[in-house]
Amino acid sequence: MTTKALVLGGGLAGTLAARVLSAHFDTVTVVERDRYPQGPQLRRGVPQAQHGHLLMAGGATIIDHLLPGTVDRLLELGAHRIGLPEDTVSLTAYGWVPRFPATGYMITCGRPLIDWVVREHVLRERRITVLEDTTVLGLCGGAGQVTGARVQTAGAPETRLEADLVVNATGRASGLRRWLAELGAPPIAEDIVDTGIAYATRIYRAPRRFPPVVLYADHRVALPGRNGALLPIEDGRWIVTLSGTRGGEPPTDEEGFLDFARNIRHPLISELIAAAEPITPIRGTRSTVNRRLRLDGAADGWPEGLVALGDAVAAFNPVYGHGMSTAARGALALDANLRRLGPGPGLAPAAQRAVVAAVDDAWVLATQQDICYPECRYDVVDPRIVNRGASGRNLMDLVGLAALREPVVSAATIRVNTLSAPLTSLEGADVVAALRRPADRPLLTGPPLTDEERAILAAHG
Ligand SMILES: Cc1cc2nc3c(=O)[nH]c(=O)nc-3n(C[C@H](O)[C@H](O)[C@H](O)COP(=O)(O)OP(=O)(O)OC[C@H]3O[C@@H](n4cnc5c(N)ncnc54)[C@H](O)[C@@H]3O)c2cc1C
Structure with missing residues (x-):
């Protein structure tokens, strides 16, 4: 029997998911509302691509693991690999960051380039087909088992696509909550932290x-x-x-x-x-609010046959640069569960639980800080976030300040902020020992520019 997977939304999360699914299903169909451009160009469905995008090391590493050669291809096409903190001039909440030798990195390039390179690589796989100009209208099946999706290609009547597994990756404005409610599933609440x-x-x-x-x-x-x-x-x-x-x-x-x-x-x-x-x-x-589906009990009552990932599960204030990496973490979580459990019963709730865990660090990093801004509006139950004086926030402030003086702490924050290490690693023995040492390095009073950079600035000022 032919096994089929359906991916709703062919953005970054959707294309990475398609790649993962192609190793476990005979056919993978991606349903995408847009028509893809032929090169690294903007398109209507990903309007955020007009804005600056940082691809953090955590995400780049996963994408390169799923699609070997992607980072090299991006660099070949003009992307920049930025060593952190050495190759940046950066002012954090706590002060200017010394240009300590690089211990991490991020990639800078236009967002359309990332999507294009990933898409080109993924769509080479013969098991994957894309239905462009096709809009997802809803899901098929019932509250306990999703069996496909209702879709409509421009100018054609609505049709139903059946699948053994449906992956929803329709982004920040996803209709997932509505679609599940239409199947009779219990309502899913959302956490919101909105700095405006x-x-x-x-x-x-x-x-x-x-x-x-x-x-x-x-x-x-x-x-x-x-x-x-x-x-x-x-x-x-x-x-x-x-x-x-x-x-x-x-x-x-x-x-x-x-x-x-x-x-x-x-x-x-x-x-x-x-x-x-x-x-x-x-x-x-202004499409920047932190929002996350409250799926903590994802295993209880989550339907078979459906996994959601990317912005459709959690979207963050983009200032932290974590959305694409979290989408990649979601795809990796799906891969790990497919390898562990195979595509049969039990997969979807387990994979969904893993996706929820994979978004947690980025969620905490963004919202613990955002909730401190004046006039931040929120509807959130997580005590780590709502308790503004929580030890987590205090630890982040302590660590953030120490990172400007202590290379060990700087390296630890870079690992966490590039989603290369878990947030809990900030409680590691090396960091704690460094926090206990008296600070002997004064804070910088201005941007840490090299002589060459000062000369460029003088020539342009
Ligand atoms: C202003 C801004 C700046 C950002 N900067 C960064 C950054 O620096 N670093 C970073 O890592 N992240 C950043 N992000 C976040 C990042 O853009 C997202 O996390 C990422 O695009 C999520 O990928 P996705 O595939 O889940 O969603 P998307 O990339 O939004 O893709 C969703 C896809 O689904 C399709 N779709 C939607 N609805 C339907 C439907 N009903 N039927 C068919 N297709 C549908 C869309 O056309 C689109 O192709 C930023 C976001 C914003 C808003």
Whole structure:
């Protein structure tokens, strides 16, 4: 008998899932509402691709494991591998980050490039087919067993696609809760932590090479958080993303954008873009709320035949750069469970539980900090988040400050922030010992620029 898997949504999570499923099912059908562009271009279904995207080491490693050669291919096509913290000029809530030798990395490039390279690789697999221009309308089956999906290709009547396993990867605006309710499943609640953060992004022709500049707000002061990032991407361009929480949103008009850049915690980004040529309009988004399905008891009552992953399960304030890596972690969790259990009964609840566990660190990192911003609105039951004075937050602040002085702590925070090590690793003996040592290195009072970088700045200022 032919075994069939269906993937709803052909974004990053969906294409990675398709790759995983192709090793366990005879056919894998991806249902995608858009028509894919022929190259690394923007498309309607992934509007966030207009904004700066960091691919953290944790996600890059998984993608490279599932699709060997992907990182090399990205670098070949002009992506940058940024050693952390050595190759960045970075201001965290706690101060400027010294350029300690790199202990981790991230990839910077346009988001469409990542999606395209992954898609090209995945769709080479003959078991995988894509139905483009096709919208998922709902699920088939019942509350205890999902058996397929109702879909509609543009201009054609609605049809039903049957499958042994359905993977929902329809992103942040997924209809999953509604679709499950239509099958008679109990309602699924959502956790929400909403800082009201807005993004404004513009792409420039980079006049010179310059390391990424990442300037973060300080969540400990009772002010709206304003951030800025200038990231080198392929084809000699900089993508500049400014963002601000409720009450501190960046304007999307020319003058307001530059003024905002001048008035974040340091004007470095405004100095760099002053003489750079903009090559796109300024684009905004407010699609940034932290939201997570409350699926803690995923094993109890979760239907057979359905697994959800990517933003459809948990989407984060993008400032932390964790969404793509978490999508990759979800695909890896699915792979591990398929290998362990095979595609039969019991798989879906177990895989869903693993996906839920895989999003937890990113969720805690984002929401524990976001809840500190003024006017943050939330509806969340997790005591780790709602108890603002919780030891978890205090530990993060302690560690964040120590990371500016102690290479050991810096390395540990980089591992956690790139989702390369679990959050609990911050409680490791090496970190605790470093936290106990008296701080003998003064904090930096300005951006840690090399002589060459200062000269570039002087030439452009
Ligand atoms: C402004 C912004 C900046 C970000 N920056 C970063 C960053 O720096 N680093 C990072 O790691 N992450 C970042 N993210 C998060 C990242 O974009 C997402 O986590 C990631 O795209 C999730 O992948 P996904 O496949 O789950 O969803 P998506 O990439 O959104 O893909 C969903 C897919 O489903 C399709 N679809 C939706 N509904 C249907 C339907 N009914 N029928 C058929 N198809 C459907 C869509 O067309 C799309 O192809 C950012 C997000 C935003 C909003």
